[in-house]
Amino acid sequence: MNLASPRSLFFLAFLACAAMLGTGFYLQYMIGLEPCPLCILQRIFFAGAGLFSLIAALHGRGRRVYSILVLLCSLGGAGTAGRQIWLQTLPPDQLPSCLPPLDYMMETMPYAKIIWTMFHGSADCAEVTWTLLGLSIPEWSLLAFVGFALLALFQLLRRG
Template identity: 50%
Template sequence: MIDDLRRLDVRAWSLAGLAFCVLMMGVALVLEHVVGLEPCPLCILQRVAVLAAAAVFLVAALHNPVGRLGAVLYGLLSLGAVGGGIAVAGRHLWLQSLPADQVPTCGPGLDYMMEILPWQQVLSQVLSGSGECAEVGIRVLGLSLPGWTLVGFLILALAPLGLLLAANRPRRGYHWSG
């Protein structure tokens, strides 16, 4: 099976990652617009991470570099975006695990902060969390939505790792014995 995965090229791994990003965003948009769940600031940051990974996967799929450098570059860039999503989802889960008396108070809305504060301060305040980020709206099979998002990011991490695997694939015309 590893040999089969090793044969996949940059385009195949990128399209798989892009498709999973589309799936993750589709679920998020259905939960927002059909179910009526309003995303908190940390949910929005997780969406940004998905969109950043999707952008890297799209460019990688269109470019489809044959050299190792391109595959490594796209693998590392997409892994950075996915890693950021994992960190934010983990932070979100941590906030949800806090006892009620330790949950940060609700602050101003993200739109308001974006209008009056520099982006560095907005990011700092969003990552510190707020009461709305600590609320557990619904659970599916025992996991809250940030828990499922973390699972999604962990699955999505397979695509950048696949890109790095593709970078180590032997070039055509060469024989690789390992």
């Protein structure tokens, strides 16, 4: 098995996305860190990139189409992580107000408004509750999304 083949690289990307999601669920259910709205959006982008990577690895055809889909998910996730990092740098008096729980928003708001509200972020998103090697969760997510975007670009631009 050639590790540099398109199918192998897509499968490795899928495994990395699964590891990122698994880490998020571990931090939520085992450590007790509740995800903020931007964290939930980042999970959705990880799931999308992982799903498209898995389909590309299994399908073996349409490499460019799947690369574009993975790239779009990666860019969306990078933008969301970047927004959260920006919120973490704001002084406390400039933070947006806290949001109601997601369950409440799902019952009372249209979906487009929920997504807009979630992407806007809240004071919860600015809280740094966990770090590894001096980097917060959204900083690690941003690094992962940049890696997935680079892999998708490589897959998109490679010959053969």
